[in-house]
Amino acid sequence: MKRSLICAAVLTLVAGYTCSTASFAQTPRTVAAAIVAQASPLASGIDMQNADTAVRPQDDFYSYVNGNWLKKTEIPADKSSWGAFYELRENSLNQLHTIVDAVSAEKNITPGSNQQKIADLYASYMDEPALETLGIKPLDAEFAKVDALKDKKQIPGLIAHLNSIGVNAPYDIGIHQDAKDSSKVIADLGQSGLGLPDRDYYLKADDAKLKDTLAKYRAHIETMLALSGDKAAKKNAASIVALETELAKVQWTKVENRDPVKTYNRVELAQLQALAPHYEWDGYLSGAGLKDKVTYLVVSQPSYIKGFDKILAKTPLPVWKAYFKWHVLSSFASDLSKQYVDQNFAFKGTVLRGVPENEPRWKRGINVVEASVGEGLGQLYVQQFFPPENKARMEKLVANLIAAYNHSIDGLDWMGADTKKQAQKKLSTLMLKIGYPDKWRDYSSLAIKRDDLVGNVIRAREFEFKRNIDKLGKPVDRTEWGMTPQTVNAYYNPEFNEIVFPAAILQPPFFNANADDAVNYGGIGAVIGHEISHGFDDQGSQYDEIGNLRDWWTKEDHEKFAVKTKALVAQYSAYSPVPGYKVNGELTLGENIADNSGLAIAYKAYHLSLDGKTPPVIDGLSGDQRLYLGWAQVWRGKVRDAQAIVYVKTDPHSxxxxxxxxxxxxxxxxxxxxxxKPGDKMYLPPEQRVLMW
Structure with missing residues (x-):
């Protein structure tokens, strides 16, 4: 189900001061060298053990703060990336493992309870001998549904079923707030159906790496189909890749899909047939449970649906059947016997992301539990790992950030007076969600069986699909969360005008309850500022204070903002994480705006929090230095080249x-x-600096 979430992560956080007599003018390199020699934890919250003091902070601040970590840290064999976010995720996984093990060891668990579902789902995943015995059999019923196709007119009904069980199909359906009427819940139809991360993998014939990945994808399909008993695996693999290539040709780019106005296209049900004349829409609407619940759909990419209709007409039914069976197999491969798991990982893990080893089975099992009964697990998580005082301190920090935005709006050079009034109104109605939801999801209708892994996954996906479909025709529930409390991330939702910070991100280095405020403003403060800014960036600014897609800026405001964003696009487009692959400054624009805005606001909020007082020097570092060091240590990370290419093609974050x-x-x-100063590598002349807030 699609959600209008704008996330902070890649994608996708002491009592008592130890004050120093060092002056604010002391050079950071000298300070760092002294700190590295200390063995005790730092009251500043800055871990200078990771610093490379041979690097001047004025030349490469990121390497100065993280250089030693970058040198000594290897990406774990089962990861495509590693860094602060991933370390927190690993910590969260271990915490969840403790919870699941404890639940699994309980005697007399109440049938139908969340604990029963968690224990039995995890047990069904961990029972490898049973899965080896079953082989491909768990998918027999799904393959039979594909084999039952006798006519293309039956394809819409099959796609409705595949949407409901989370299997990739040429389009998917999202249930969310109507961007033009925030009081309603609507269904949104969007492009899908590719087995590779982006259309470029199919269409960039001049890119040797992408071309090689496409060839390996075709070989992977052939191997997987052959394992499943397909006697024409080679022929079918070639046909599937050819079909996906045709779909890729008519898909919109990631940059095009960032535009909320262009992707809002209301189509009455009676008009669907004109959009795709070869398609039996009644079969889809009935199968998906939409027919009696909606009078219109929002079609994100109308030209894609028209293109899909033409591809449907010219592609033989046997090719479609091979395509659907492949995506069923691919979707559940990680839940089958070892040969499917290994081959699935060999492509999706190693070829696509450069990861040499699969995660230990227990981690994959925890991920399945999270994906299926996430809030049930989250409820147990916050009871053990999120103290109430963390939430209280966060609320105080957020209040200062909002005050900083309030002050900053009045001084913006790219907003006129009328727009500033609207911006203040939007800021005043911003909803804040910290830690965990006020009400928990009800999983009572979800059946989980100890000996039926694939069935469990299917039923969990169907449960979530139906839960969303059932929202249609009902009032919008603004209390709902789009992430579980154990998720290491955060988001802004323009349709709710809300920022959401799950409990799991509220840990060091993002938020350190035992550290001075400066590092927390540089860490979680800047991340919260990042999320708030999404309400005023090139996307979020198109939504008003109640979540309606309404342009509340003047033409002059847009023009002034465009000048700044054009400079930011150029600035980030010059960066290259892998030789030959540059950051897409247009795709990453919203997140780059948010990073720059969030840090600027965090700086202002920190100074507001001081209430005119001079902050202490801690471990030889001034308050401002601790803030910026806190920012840089949050982003420490390493990425394998293959994964970096995937990010460049698909990720809106730099x-x-x-x-x-x-x-x-x-x-x-x-x-x-x-x-x-001028001459330092970090220096930008004032006229080249992009000041958003």
Whole structure:
């Protein structure tokens, strides 16, 4: 189900001060060298053990803060990336493992309870001998549904079923708030159906790496089909890739899909046939449970649906059947016997993301539980791992961030007076969700069996699909969360005008309850500021205070903002994480705006929190220095080249190094905190700095 979430992550956080007599003018390199020699934890919350003091902070701040970590840290064999986010995720997984093991060891669990579902689902995943015995049999019923196709007119009904069980199909359906009427819930039809991360993998014939990945994808399909008993695996694999290539040709780019106005296309049900004349829409609407619940759909990419209709007409039914069976197999391969799991990982893990080893089975099992009964697991998580005082301190920090935005709006050079009034109104109605939801999801209708892994996964996906379909025709529930409390991430939802911070991200280095405020403003403060800014960036600014897609800016405001964003696009488009692959400044624009805005607001909020007082020097570091060091340590990370290419093609966030360094060059406070001058590599002339807030 699609959600209008704008996330913070890649995608996709002491009592008592130890004050120093060092002056604010002491050079950071000297300070760092002294700190590295200390063995005790730092009251500053800055881990300078990770620093490379041979690097001048004025030349490469990211390497200065994280250089030693970058040198000594290897990406774990079962990961495509590693860094602060991933370390927290690993910590969260271990915490969840403790919970699941404890639940699994309980005697006399109440049947139908969340604990029973968690224990039995996990047990069904961990029972490898049973899965080896079953082989491909768990998918027999789904394959039979595909084999039963006798005519293309039956394809819409099959796609409705595949949508309901989370299997890739040429389009999918999302249930969410109507962007033109925030009081309603609507169904949104969007392009889908590719087995590779982006259309470029099929269409960039001049890119050797992408061309090689496409060839390996075809070989992977052939191997998987052959394992499943397909006697024409080679022929079918070639046909499937050819079909997906045709779909890729008519799909919209990631940049095009960032435009909420262009992707809002209301189509009355009676008009669907004109959009796709060869398609039996009644079969889809009935199968998906939509027919009696909606009078119109929002079609995100109308030209794609027209193109799909033509592809449907010219592609023989046997090719479609091979395509659907392949995506059924691919969707559930990780839940089958070892030969399917291994081959699935060999492509999706190693070829696509460069990961040499699969995760231990227990981690994959926890992920299945999270995907199926996530809030049930989250309820147990917050009871053990999220103290109430963390939430209270976060609320105070957020209040200062909102106050900083309030002050900043009045001084913006790219907003006129009328727009500023609207911006203040939107800021005043911003909804804040921290830690966990006020009401928990009810999983009582979800059946989980201890000896039926694939059946469990299918029923969990169907449960979620039906839960969303059932929202149609009912009032919008603004209390709902789009992430579980154990998720290491955060988001802004423009349709609800809300920011959401799950409990799991509220940990070091993002939020350190035992550290001075400066590092927390540089870490979680900047991330919260990042999320709030999404309400005023090139996408979020198109939604008003109640979530309606309404342009509340003047033409002059748009023009002034466009000048700034054009400069930001150019700035980030110059960065290259892998030789030959540059950051897409247009795709990453919203997140780059948010990074720059969030850090600027965090700096202002920190100074507001001081209430005119001079912050203490801690471990030889001034308050401003601790803030910027806190920012840079949050983004420490390493990414395998194959995964970096996937990110460049698909991820709206810039790579870690450029989030850490690129943002700082635009921050006036950074120059004074670290005495950055002309000639230093981090220096940007004032006229080249993009000041958003």
């Amino acid at each position: 790579p870690p190094r450029f989030r850490g360094n690129g943002t700082l060059g635009n921050q006036p406070g950074f120059y004074s905190a670290f005495d950055v």
